[in-house]
Amino acid sequence: MNDSARILCIDDNGRNLRILQELLEDDFQLSCATSGEDGLSSIADFHPELILLDVMMPGLDGYEVCRRVKADPSTADIPVVLLSALARDDDRERGSRAGADAYLAKPFDPDALLDLVENYIGATRAVRNV
Numbered sequence: 001m002n003d004s005a006r007i008l009c010i011d012d013n014g015r016n017l018r019i020l021q022e023l024l025e026d027d028f029q030l031s032c033a034t035s036g037e038d039g040l041s042s043i044a045d046f047h048p049e050l051i052l053l054d055v056m057m058p059g060l061d062g063y064e065v066c067r068r069v070k071a072d073p074s075t076a077d078i079p080v081v082l083l084s085a086l087a088r089d090d091d092r093e094r095g096s097r098a099g100a101d102a103y104l105a106k107p108f109d110p111d112a113l114l115d116l117v118e119n120y121i122g123a124t125r126a127v128r129n130v
Helices: 014-024 036-046 062-071 089-098 110-128
Strands: 006-010 029-033 050-054 080-084 102-105
Touching: 006 014, 006 036, 014 029, 014 110, 029 036, 036 050, 036 062, 050 062, 050 110, 062 080, 062 089, 080 089, 080 110, 089 102, 102 110
Parallel strands: 006 029, 006 050, 050 080, 080 102
Antiparallel strands: none
């Protein structure tokens, strides 16, 4: 487990967090936060290799959390995948402007999420091992 990639899941909906946990907990170290503020606070301690981030949350929404992650030089290289029921082109464009590396519409296909996770974790580890 020590070599398992660390994924930070941020979503204000407990059901959505449970779905992510069921999909990922066997292969990855997970940390879950239920608000944007808590998610940002946990980055320094958890050192995630990937962030799965809900868009629609009270307080700091996912777009703002993503902007802050990407604006901080110490976290800017962490891939951020936005997960949202907002799936229009302008929603995706807003995510891209916030710095998101990918945008996956809810409800998402579990295999599509797992493929994204594997791709980003592999890429992150390849860059850090160079």
